Amino acid sequence: MEFSQYDIDALMYVTNRPELVFTEGQGMWLTDHQGKRYLDFLQGWAVNCLGHSPQCIQDALAAQSKKLINPSPAFYNEPMVELASLLTKNSCFDRVFFANSGAEANEGAIKLARKWGKLNKNPKGESRFEIITFKHSFHGRTLGTMSASGKAGWDTIYAPQVPGFPKADLNDLDSVVRLINEHTVGVMLEPVQGEGGVIPATREFMQGLRELTKRHNILLIVDEVQTGMGRTGELFAYQLSNIEPDIMTLGKGIGGGVPLAALLCREEIACFEAGDQGGTYNGNPLMTAVGVAVLRALLAPGFMESVREQGAYLSTGLQNLSAKHGLGAERGEGLLRALDLGSEIGPKIVDMAREMGPVGLLLNSPRPNLLRFMSALNVSKEEIDQMLTMLSEIITRIKA
Structure with missing residues (x-):
């Protein structure tokens, strides 16, 4: 289905939205109207604490x-x-x-x-x-x-x-x-x-x-x-x-x-x-x-311990990414984290990540020099690794 088939003019303008319509979600993943999948480190701005459609x-x-x-x-x-x-x-x-x-x-x-x-x-x-x-x-x-x-x-x-x-x-x-x-x-x-x-x-x-x-x-x-x-x-x-x-x-x-x-x-x-x-x-x-x-x-036994463990894992991964590409510091608590990019490339990273193929990546840049990460609380280490690999690839392309 082409995006042009959707009547977006019926919606009041309040923000810039990319030309895609999400139709399904499961865990850390979203699927758009053309069947493309996205690894979602936005999760509705930290809303979907258990991921999409748990x-x-x-x-x-x-x-x-x-x-x-x-x-x-x-x-x-x-x-x-x-x-x-x-x-x-x-x-x-x-x-x-x-x-x-x-x-x-x-x-x-x-x-x-x-x-x-x-x-x-x-x-x-x-x-x-x-x-x-x-x-x-x-x-x-x-x-x-x-x-x-x-x-x-x-x-x-x-x-x-x-x-x-x-x-x-x-x-x-x-x-x-x-x-x-x-x-x-x-x-x-x-x-x-x-x-x-x-x-x-x-x-x-x-x-x-x-x-x-x-x-x-x-x-x-x-x-x-x-x-x-x-x-x-x-x-x-x-x-x-x-x-x-x-x-x-x-x-x-x-x-x-x-x-x-x-x-x-x-x-x-x-x-x-x-x-x-x-x-x-x-x-x-x-x-x-x-x-x-x-x-x-x-409140289930072990859940909070897992959040702390995955938060520490993401923190270490962001620190390693920063060291590799000469970026700024990472900070945060648990699975609410940010990475200082050292320059105002945040919006460009967000756009390039979303447009990657065949799999896209959804990120947030609350400030031009910053990325914010708000995964589901039950995110896996494999999904964190996949995000870090994709992000590293994008930064490499930008710096090239």
Whole structure:
């Protein structure tokens, strides 16, 4: 089938897309409308934590769709309750609110923090509402989460921004201290800045931030939309630093490919009243049944150890590739990794990798001098080796 047979003009333009249509996916592999296969190190931007169309998600969708799809969030349903219980039993949090996207979960976290700041006023009796976020951070594409983000240029696209999000520098505790004032209610950060270039917060910074926020009686909010659900080699990235935040958001991996997200908090922070928060599809049993299947897979004996092992293997492979071609450093946590290319050849690599034949390779370049790798968490060493071989071939061709 030729690409021209598809009516792409029916879609609103929001991004540049290559002239191919994906029709099937299995594990680490995608197939397009012409039957060409691609080794996928994007996985929907770290969404497909178990790869494309894993059996456990197929089974969960098939079984739940025959029972109950959406009774309305005004009622309890079994998968919603089961997933919430699994999440709280395996984290430091007590309460869960389900949403449909990471941005929606982050928007909910902002609302929850501001509501808490209204109830826990400053010494002058005023509500606290400011949330310190970080330069180069990414929290979503709603007006509120874009304002919270530190992505360059986002302060003017839909100006004026939502006020109340002063920006600090990641891994610089003094920059946070300077921004704390009588209206500060919390600090919000990604344990690893994904869109910002896979920049991890150090263990010392996370621990210092937890001590600082406790001392000032302000909330610590971790945006784990990209780092949560096993991506960093722990179930949640905050566990790498041995701290307990007040609020956490999840997205991407929690649904393994279906629209699902979550907002979690400690009991004393759960201050929403009836009508404060909601959503037509939130916590629907079809999506939360998938969430249960995904989380049970991640909690299986040996799974997290395997993620750490494969992450170390990928890290070593990227270091060897860099040494071979004279590139920059690699960095990251678990199976969220990046390679500094030393020059702005990232977009060219992405295009050449996709257009390779007979098998293509899907990569991401969040910055022109950087590649980001977001494989499925159950990627094999053979698939990592195949990706590294293909990438080496492309770099050789570019440098020639």
